[in-house]
Amino acid sequence: MVLWKNRRSILIGKRKVQKDKMDGKQMVHTSILLVLLALVSITAATVAWFSIADRTKVRSMSMEITTGVNLRFDLDAHDTFDEYVKTLGFEQIGERIEQEKxxxxxxxxxExxxxxDYAEFTFETGTVVGAEKGAYLEFTLNFMSTQDMDVYLTTEDSSGKTDGTKIESSNPELPNAMRISFTSDNETMVYDPGNGDVDIRLFSxxxxxxxxxxxxxxxxxxxxxCTDALRGADYQISMRFVGKDENGNGLDGTSESR
Structure with a gap:
């Protein structure tokens, strides 16, 4: 009887050791899985920054800005409406940025x-970067109109033209990562191409x-x-501004309300 009990105890002991080993392996596997999941989460949260942080080489760029007949603008402020212009191109904006920045x-x-706050820009590290570094573009547009109006940024083309606001690139992902903000009287509106066709009221x-x-x-x-695939991409920017009344009706002879 004693021998049987001893053998039974030994068997129970072996089973317990085997179970403890299995439980230990499961705990190790679980721990490894949790670590991997954590790494995946960290990577997913920072991949945009990590993969493009070396710099975004832009091979070419163009920019065109237009307005309606009763709304004009310029890089400088003027005294009369006739001194303002209806279009601005890449060269003029580029010259002003080079002069100021x-x-x-x-x-x-x-980059x-x-x-x-659309005033202070930072890198992934949190380091503040000034506009003179060229990581982003900053310039001022001055507007004047022949009547009171609300000024809108619109993706809609004018009659017979393809001049609506848009960002285009040979890389279809680039426009989705770009933003354009407009700050007037301490209020800022942002154009995000990923939101599709929009009319954005900017200011009165x-x-x-x-x-x-x-x-x-x-x-x-x-x-x-914003991934490594954007390196070497070109981009073209078009912006179109229109005037509307308080009900959203176009003031340049067209119906642009939505």
Missing amino acids: GFKMSEVPL PVTTT LKKEKNQPVIVHIWIEGTDEA
């Missing part, structure tokens, strides 16, 4: 940045009174589209 936007590549404009608007253009580092 000290770099050529045709040569200095954009992924982010912002919370009084007849024959100049209104300065600060424009920022950048690649949003936190956007999931």
Whole structure:
């Protein structure tokens, strides 16, 4: 009887050791799985920054800005409506940026940045980057109109033209990662191409009174589209502004309300 009990105890002991080993292996496997999941989560949250942080080489860029017949703008403020213009191109904006910021936007590549207040921009590390570094673009547009109106940024084309607001690139992901903000009287509106066709009310404009608007253009580092695939991409920017009344009706002879 004693021998049987001893053998039974030994068998129970072996089973317990085997069970403890199995439980230990399961705990190790579980721990490894949790670590891997954590690494995947970290990678997924930071891949946009990590994969493009070396710099975004832009091979070419163009920019065109247009307005309606009763709304004009310029890089400088003027005294009369007739001194303002209806279109601005890449060369004029580039010259102004070089004059004010000290770099050529045709040569200095954009870099992924982010912002919370649309005034201060930072890299992934949280380091603040000034507009003179060329990581993003900053310039001022001055508006004037022949009547009181609300000024809108619109993706809609004017009659017979393809001049609506848009960002285009040979890389279809690039527009989704780009942003354009407009700040006037301490209020900021942001154009995000990923939101599709939109009309964005930017500010109110009084007849024959100049209104300065600060424009920022950048690649949003936190956007999931901001990956290494964007390196070497070109981009073309078009912006179209129109005047509307308080009910959203177009004031240049067209119906642009939505």
